[in-house]
Amino acid sequence: xxxxxxxxxxxxxxxxxxxxxxxxxxxxxxxxxxxxxxxxxxxxxxxxxxxxxxxxxxxxxxxxxxxxxxxxxxxxxxxxxxxxxxxxxxxxxxxxxxxxxxxxxxxxxxxxxxxxxxxxxxxxxxxxxxxxxxxxxxxxxxxxxxxxxxxxxxxxxxxxxxxxxxxxxxxxxxxxxxxxxxxxxxxxxxxxxxxxxxxxxxxxxxxxxxxxxxxxxxxxxxxxxxxxxxxxxxxxxxxxxxxxxxxxxxxxxxxxxxxxxxxxxxxxxxxxxxxxxxxxxxxxx
Amino acid sequence: xxxxxxxxxxxxxxxxxxxxxxxxxxxxxxxxxxxxxxxxxxxxxxxxxxxxxxxxxxxxxxxxxxxxxxxxxxxxxxxxxxxxxxxxxxxxxxxxxxxxxxxxxxxxxxxxxxxxxxxxxxxxxxxxxxxxxxxxxxxxxxxxxxxxxxxxxxxxxxxxxxxxxxxxxxxxxxxxxxxxxxxxxxxxxxxxxxxxxxxxxxxxxxxxxxxxxxxxxxxxxxxxxxxxxxxxxxxxxxxxxxxxxxxxxxxxxxxxxxxxxxxxxxxxxxxxxxxxxxxxxxxxxxxxxxxxxxxxxxxxxxxxxxxxxxxxxxxxxxxxxxxxxxxxxxxxxxxxxxxxxxxxxxxxxxxxxxxxxxxxxxxxxxxxxxxxxxxxxxxxxxxxxxxxxxx
Numbered sequence: 001x002x003x004x005x006x007x008x009x010x011x012x013x014x015x016x017x018x019x020x021x022x023x024x025x026x027x028x029x030x031x032x033x034x035x036x037x038x039x040x041x042x043x044x045x046x047x048x049x050x051x052x053x054x055x056x057x058x059x060x061x062x063x064x065x066x067x068x069x070x071x072x073x074x075x076x077x078x079x080x081x082x083x084x085x086x087x088x089x090x091x092x093x094x095x096x097x098x099x100x101x102x103x104x105x106x107x108x109x110x111x112x113x114x115x116x117x118x119x120x121x122x123x124x125x126x127x128x129x130x131x132x133x134x135x136x137x138x139x140x141x142x143x144x145x146x147x148x149x150x151x152x153x154x155x156x157x158x159x160x161x162x163x164x165x166x167x168x169x170x171x172x173x174x175x176x177x178x179x180x181x182x183x184x185x186x187x188x189x190x191x192x193x194x195x196x197x198x199x200x201x202x203x204x205x206x207x208x209x210x211x212x213x214x215x216x217x218x219x220x221x222x223x224x225x226x227x228x229x230x231x232x233x234x235x236x237x238x239x240x241x242x243x244x245x246x247x248x249x250x251x252x253x254x255x256x257x258x259x260x261x262x263x264x265x266x267x268x269x270x271x272x273x274x275x276x277x278x279x280x281x282x283x284x285x
Numbered sequence: 286x287x288x289x290x291x292x293x294x295x296x297x298x299x300x301x302x303x304x305x306x307x308x309x310x311x312x313x314x315x316x317x318x319x320x321x322x323x324x325x326x327x328x329x330x331x332x333x334x335x336x337x338x339x340x341x342x343x344x345x346x347x348x349x350x351x352x353x354x355x356x357x358x359x360x361x362x363x364x365x366x367x368x369x370x371x372x373x374x375x376x377x378x379x380x381x382x383x384x385x386x387x388x389x390x391x392x393x394x395x396x397x398x399x400x401x402x403x404x405x406x407x408x409x410x411x412x413x414x415x416x417x418x419x420x421x422x423x424x425x426x427x428x429x430x431x432x433x434x435x436x437x438x439x440x441x442x443x444x445x446x447x448x449x450x451x452x453x454x455x456x457x458x459x460x461x462x463x464x465x466x467x468x469x470x471x472x473x474x475x476x477x478x479x480x481x482x483x484x485x486x487x488x489x490x491x492x493x494x495x496x497x498x499x500x501x502x503x504x505x506x507x508x509x510x511x512x513x514x515x516x517x518x519x520x521x522x523x524x525x526x527x528x529x530x531x532x533x534x535x536x537x538x539x540x541x542x543x544x545x546x547x548x549x550x551x552x553x554x555x556x557x558x559x560x561x562x563x564x565x566x567x568x569x570x571x572x573x574x575x576x577x578x579x580x581x582x583x584x585x586x587x588x589x590x591x592x593x594x595x596x597x598x599x600x601x602x603x604x605x606x607x608x609x610x611x612x613x614x615x616x617x618x619x620x621x622x623x624x625x626x627x628x629x630x631x632x633x634x635x636x637x638x639x640x641x642x643x644x645x646x647x648x649x650x651x652x653x654x655x656x657x658x659x660x661x662x663x664x665x666x667x668x669x670x671x672x673x674x675x676x
Binding site: 001004007008011012015111115117118120123126128135137209210211213215216219250251252253254255258259260261262263 | 324325328332469494495496497499500501504505506508509512524525528529532533536537538558
């Protein structure tokens with residue numbers, strides 16, 4: 001039993017980083033643009049499809065296909081931000097409506113191009129790692145390491161670079177930041193594109209682990225928002241922890257409780273944490 | 286005045302002529318409908334059915350149609366895509382029955398679709414035939430008010446059921462425990478009801494595990510199943526979940542699979558990681574193509590018609606509401622001497638064996654019985670096939 005629990009702890013941490021990368025996009029977008037961009041889920045789905053198409057359709061090697069897909073999704077994110085979300089800054093309801101409309105449009109386009117038939121990418125890195133009695137698929141370990149590095153890079157960039165500190169300053173007081181010479185339009189567009197790129201990266205890595213369908217984004221954006229709220233919106237490392245908490249709750253919960261309802265276990269955790277700390281686990285009291 | 290009268294008379298003659306022409310042509314066409322998911326996560330079954338059905342209709346029409354009661358008819362196929370959505374299917378069926386006046390509808394294969402249209406379809410009992418492979422149809426056959434129903438797939442259970450036979454084969458192999466991992470939906474629970482009983486009768490322990498539709502990461506539940514050390518895993522029922530389950534199960538050391546729905550695709554993709562993958566496959570086309578001229582002709586016709594490779598993994602699903610069934614329906618209409626009297630056509634369908642890609646007949650409840658294969662894929666992709674001819 002101990003082996004089973006440890007195995008699911010580890011699996012929950014790995015799966016949780018996929019939630020965390022979306023949560024990070026949610027928290028960054030909300031902090032800088034004032035909207036919760038639910039379309040990040042479809043950016044993730046697009047990232048998965050573009051990666052699959054580049055590798056299995058065109059024959060580009062996976063390590064090259066991933067950055068290409070990420071760049072492609074970042075451009076789409078930037079275009080969508082400039083053409084749509086730019087007009088919804090700091091208006092939660094308008095942003096929500098635009099993002100829901102965008103989800104419908106993008107999903108419809110994907111349905112037209114690739115239908116709803118699941119697509120399976122060839123195995124990128126088959127085989128497993130055995131840590132004692134615990135088994136971890138090699139590709140899952142790679143996905144975890146890549147996502148962890150990206151999250152740490154993002155944290156480092158936000159805390160140790162001028163642009164990062166500008167973003168923090170803008171999130172705290174937009175007017176003061178603008179008066180100090182921060183080009184707010186560029187900052188907002190940059191964060192929107194970076195959040196889309198994070199979602200695209202999540203999708204590109206997801207495609208190496210699971211089959212892909214146009215609906216995958218809806219489940220991941222919900223988990224991402226769940227993780228961001230659980231952590232407390234605005235906390236970068238909190239998003240990481242939030243994703244992992246949900247991943248672990250689902251994995252370990254499935255051992256002791258019926259596996260048919262594992263999506264609910266993370267939500268139970270969220271409710272419990274919000275009852276104790278309404279602002280989220282890592283937000284200041 | 287005379288000019289006006291002449292114009293009105295000409296118009297009247299034209300309208301009557303057009304109406305007569307249209308009616309005459311409508312009488313020469315037998316409309317057949319199809320309610321299947323051609324796309325979507327659950328399209329595995331409906332897609333192949335629609336492919337085969339289009340081919341059969343095209344071949345029959347190109348051959349000049351068919352004669353019933355001294356009159357030549359052509360077929361008109363109406364087959365929209367349900368995408369696996371019961372609401373869509375209900376709208377499509379309503380249109381077929383009320384606007385297009387279709388009397389012969391093929392499908393659905395999916396139990397959730399059948400449940401979605403069942404109430405409405407029953408209101409039209411006696412006016413049309415619904416010929417689908419859905420497992421739930423089995424339970425409705427022969428009940429009062431269900432004359433409209435026929436089932437186009439072998440039944441799992443019963444003395445000659447393919448499931449019973451496959452469970453018996455497992456017992457002979459010395460299997461002691463099987464773990465089921467099934468989708469928590471209508472068909473999943475029907476499958477559990479069928480196989481719980483079958484495994485109990487065979488003295489094999491049967492453990493039930495469930496997952497939510499839309500699940501992609503099965504690691505937790507598979508790890509839990511693995512801890513129980515089952516001899517075989519009995520997973521899901523569509524390729525949409527089987528690819529993920531088989532891959533993740535082999536990573537966790539579960540390498541023996543036994544399944545009654547789904548293709549060989551997941552086994553072949555993971556051929557180096559599985560030990561055994563036993564599947565009910567209505568026909569193993571790769572082998573049948575070499576030994577059965579009718580199958581070879583069908584494969585060639587498919588390639589010519591669609592101008593693409595033959596879908597060997599999906600083709601076995603053509604055993605339900607597909608190519609053969611269109612020909613069989615036409616044959617039944619000829620035997621019944623009518624294209625409109627659905628009761629007579631149904632009686633004719635139940636009265637003969639059709640010898641096509643499969644040898645198909647219906648029992649007295651309206652359920653299909655046809656020959657099938659059990660395919661065993663072993664490590665490295667070595668395949669062995671057992672041919673079965675149910676009594």
